[in-house]
Amino acid sequence: MDEGRADARLVREARFGPGRARLMDAPAELHPEVLAALERVGIERLYSHQAQALHAATEGPTIVTTGTASGKSLCFNLPTLHILCEQARARALYLYPTKALAQDQARALNAFGLTKQVRPAIYDGDTPRAARADIRRKANVVLTNPDMLHVGILPNHAAWTELFSNLAVVVIDEAHVYRGVFGSHVAGVLRRLRRIAALYGTNPIFLLTSATIANPVELAERLTGLKDVRLIDADGSPTPGRRIAIWNPPLTDEALGTRRSALAEAAELLARLVREGARAICFMKSRKGVELLSRLVKQELDTAGHPQLAELIAPYRAGYTPQQRRELEGRLTRGELRAVITTDALELGIDIGELDAAVVVTFPGTVASLRQMWGRAGRRGRGLAVYVAGEDALDQFFCRHPDEFLDRPVEAAILDHESPLIFAAHLLCAAHEGPLDRADSEFFGPRMQAHAELLVTAGRLRARVARGGRGDGDDDGTGGRETYVPRHPGSYPAAEVSLRSASPDSFAILDVSTGELLGQTEAARAHSTVHDGAIYLHQGRSYEVRDLDLRHRRALVAPFDGDWYTQPKRETSTAIERLLDRRTTLGVTLSFGEVSVTETVLAYQRRRLSDHAQIDLVALDLPETSFSTQALWLELDPEPTDEPAETMVPLQSLLGALHATEHAQIAVLPLIAMCDRWDIGGLSTNLHPQTGHPTIFIYDGHPGGIGITRTAFARFEELCEDALRLIAGCRCTDGCPSCVQSPKCGNLNEPLSKAGARLLLERMLAAAAAAPL
Numbered sequence: 142m143d144e145g146r147a148d149a150r151l152v153r154e155a156r157f158g159p160g161r162a163r164l165m166d167a168p169a170e171l172h173p174e175v176l177a178a179l180e181r182v183g184i185e186r187l188y189s190h191q192a193q194a195l196h197a198a199t200e201g202p203t204i205v206t207t208g209t210a211s212g213k214s215l216c217f218n219l220p221t222l223h224i225l226c227e228q229a230r231a232r233a234l235y236l237y238p239t240k241a242l243a244q245d246q247a248r249a250l251n252a253f254g255l256t257k258q259v260r261p262a263i264y265d266g267d268t269p270r271a272a273r274a275d276i277r278r279k280a281n282v283v284l285t286n287p288d289m290l291h292v293g294i295l296p297n298h299a300a301w302t303e304l305f306s307n308l309a310v311v312v313i314d315e316a317h318v319y320r321g322v323f324g325s326h327v328a329g330v331l332r333r334l335r336r337i338a339a340l341y342g343t344n345p346i347f348l349l350t351s352a353t354i355a356n357p358v359e360l361a362e363r364l365t366g367l368k369d370v371r372l373i374d375a376d377g378s379p380t381p382g383r384r385i386a387i388w389n390p391p392l393t394d395e396a397l398g399t400r401r402s403a404l405a406e407a408a409e410l411l412a413r414l415v416r417e418g419a420r421a422i423c424f425m426k427s428r429k430g431v432e433l434l435s436r437l438v439k440q441e442l443d444t445a446g447h448p449q450l451a452e453l454i455a456p457y458r459a460g461y462t463p464q465q466r467r468e469l470e471g472r473l474t475r476g477e478l479r480a481v482i483t484t485d486a487l488e489l490g491i492d493i494g495e496l497d498a499a500v501v502v503t504f505p506g507t508v509a510s511l512r513q514m515w516g517r518a519g520r521r522g523r524g525l526a527v528y529v530a531g532e533d534a535l536d537q538f539f540c541r542h543p544d545e546f547l548d549r550p551v552e553a554a555i556l557d558h559e560s561p562l563i564f565a566a567h568l569l570c571a572a573h574e575g576p577l578d579r580a581d582s583e584f585f586g587p588r589m590q591a592h593a594e595l596l597v598t599a600g601r602l603r604a605r606v607a608r609g610g611r612g613d614g615d616d617d618g619t620g621g622r623e624t625y626v627p628r629h630p631g632s633y634p635a636a637e638v639s640l641r642s643a644s645p646d647s648f649a650i651l652d653v654s655t656g657e658l659l660g661q662t663e664a665a666r667a668h669s670t671v672h673d674g675a676i677y678l679h680q681g682r683s684y685e686v687r688d689l690d691l692r693h694r695r696a697l698v699a700p701f702d703g704d705w706y707t708q709p710k711r712e713t714s715t716a717i718e719r720l721l722d723r724r725t726t727l728g729v730t731l732s733f734g735e736v737s738v739t740e741t742v743l744a745y746q747r748r749r750l751s752d753h754a755q756i757d758l759v760a761l762d763l764p765e766t767s768f769s770t771q772a773l774w775l776e777l778d779p780e781p782t783d784e785p786a787e788t789m790v791p792l793q794s795l796l797g798a799l800h801a802t803e804h805a806q807i808a809v810l811p812l813i814a815m816c817d818r819w820d821i822g823g824l825s826t827n828l829h830p831q832t833g834h835p836t837i838f839i840y841d842g843h844p845g846g847i848g849i850t851r852t853a854f855a856r857f858e859e860l861c862e863d864a865l866r867l868i869a870g871c872r873c874t875d876g877c878p879s880c881v882q883s884p885k886c887g888n889l890n891e892p893l894s895k896a897g898a899r900l901l902l903e904r905m906l907a908a909a910a911a912a913p914l
């Protein structure tokens with residue numbers, strides 16, 4: 142660290158003192174069997190947040206957001222175990238985002254030794270057919286994932302009578318994972334779950350946990366559709382003392398803004414930590430990066446004359462069986478391994494307690510997940526947490542504002558259960574699970590009927606008047622009660638809906654080397670992500686697209702090991718379909734509404750990974766595609782004639798200024814709403830035919846939209862402030878990947894004017910300062 146301080150690579154260092162545990166006695170009202178079980182697993186007293194969660198759970202839905210390794214699972218396990226011991230027939234449903242986490246939790250439940258009262262079972266895609274009927278009848282804690290609930294359990298609720306007619310508790314662990322497209326779908330699945338439970342006469346309590354996010358209560362309410370969710374966020378567990386370091390690789394070319402690679406810096410740092418006897422974990426985004434870094438660290442140790450230490454470094458890959466994972470985790474906690482290097486995709490699945498050091502290489506996408514990774518550092522009461530910055534805009538933004546990075550409130554998890562396509566998909570599934578009627582707006586909200594009518598128009602539902610009614614006052618005065626039933630009762634709509642994709646219209650991605658189905662991509666994005674020759678990243682692994690088969694709607698890919706990546710060149714236009722909201726701010730007219738985005742992918746560029754140099758441009762012949770989504774757009778006054786000439790953006794660079802402003806705004810949008818810049822699209826034009834003005838559009842990249850741009854519309858001023866700081870703080874001369882260049886620009890970053898964008902944003906923010914409040 143000292144040398145880093147000397148040459149300014151260490152941009153910020155901070156120390157946090159250790160915090161003492163706040164302990165409370167387990168309440169005496171807890172069922173005696175549960176109290177005995179706590180003793181068996183060696184828990185004498187509870188952390189204060191665990192006791193508070195137990196109390197809150199008796200009152201209503203609750204979300205717990207305490208830190209990494211703070212004993213969060215006990216917060217929902219205690220109330221659940223209590224209920225299961227009190228009521229022999231009661232059932233609980235646990236939802237996990239990954240199979241591995243469900244397995245860890247089943248193990249934790251079994252460890253309580255309440256074999257008579259608690260019978261957990263995992264029900265997912267891997268559960269043998271022969272075991273399924275038994276689980277449905279006997280298990281009283283069913284651990285599954287949202288996908289299985291959606292496609293396997295809810296549509297077959299009649300086979301799950303035992304579960305639904307006794308459902309007392311629903312646990313949703315790691316709820317922050319359910320955001321964006323996935324979260325919007327899970328919100329639909331959970332509304333269907335509450336409706337089916339009600340059909341069987343139960344009204345379970347919902348207990349959620351989440352990593353620290355800006356809006357835990359809002360997330361819980363949007364996910365479940367419930368109101369008055371209680372928040373437990375005062376962490377009573379002991380926190381270790383922690384030293385935090387933000388590390389920026391040195392510049393190699395100031396004008397171009399290039400820096401030494403974060404990988405090389407991280408390799409040196411890790412090798413040093415290992416030599417000093419530390420146990421460390423290192424997080425990286427891509428699997429390829431993980432393999433490369435493992436190799437570099439081993440080399441570093443070998444050449445420094447420590448081949449025996451090089452043996453103690455292991456990459457931690459996806460695709461391990463739970464047994465292999467546990468073996469690796471065990472070797473690490475016992476000190477038989479010194480360092481594991483892993484992708485952030487595995488961050489959730491790791492059960493290693495705490496280590497001496499946690500090193501995060503390049504920004505993992507959200508401050509929330511960076512803090513979670515850092516939370517791994519703290520063995521024996523102290524730890525070192527390091528962030529090695531990459532060259533992307535957000536990485537460098539944080540290096541220039543490190544203080545704010547440490548104090549900045551974490552991002553909000555955004556989802557929109559009423560995103561039109563997603564909402565329609567779940568209403569259709571619900572109608573197959575049982576006729577929809579007006580009373581179901583209790584679960585689906587006041588706009589349910591309007592959406593159901595659209596499904597009638599689309600030929601998927603049929604309105605039917607149920608004669609005689611239920612006599613409970615909801616008939617329409619003619620003795621009938623209107624319901625919606627499937628037009629094609631024999632179909633199975635849940636099977637057509639993937640929870641990972643905003644639109645049912647999708648392309649399959651097949652690995653030709655194994656025949657395995659890797660996943661799906663939204664049809665609206667297929668041309669730009671899986672065109673012929675594209676390098677496609679899936680779970681941290683690279684694939685090359687061999688053939689995009691438009692007729693069969695599939696992309697054939699093969700594992701890829703080359704040293705280039707691809708960037709599509711696109712022609713995009715937007716048409717405003719519906720204005721939903723408008724305000725004047727910062728001297729511009731800001732609008733939010735629905736737009737249709739039309740796009741043609743014309744070609745793609747191949748670029749070298751090492752230095753981003755262009756290799757070639759390959760033409761493509763693809764038809765035009767279009768989709769509807771949500772967007773915000775800002776219109777500028779084209780002729781600010783009353784301003785002094787030197788503050789005016791010269792007309793010839795106006796487009797470059799708009800374009801660079803758009804890129805900077807998109808780059809910092811993830812600071813407000815948890816999303817990836819790949820989830821957002823943009824378009825800038827000197828003159829939009831509909832607005833008649835220079836206009837910047839920022840649109841949700843998913844058909845229908847999932848609420849990202851709605852949040853950006855509401856917090857537009859912050860977006861502009863962050864964008865200006867991103868640009869103003871960068872030392873490059875004409876724009877670089879750390880400020881206004883975008884790795885996904887459809888115009889291949891042409892034209893861009895960094896100076897123009899700076900001027901434009903400064904003028905907007907000055908207008909705000911001048912305006913009366």
Ligand SMILES: [Zn+2]
Pocket residue numbers: 398871872873874876877878879880881
């Ligand atoms: Zn720059």
Ligand SMILES: [Zn+2]
Pocket residue numbers: 800804883885886887888889890
């Ligand atoms: Zn662009």
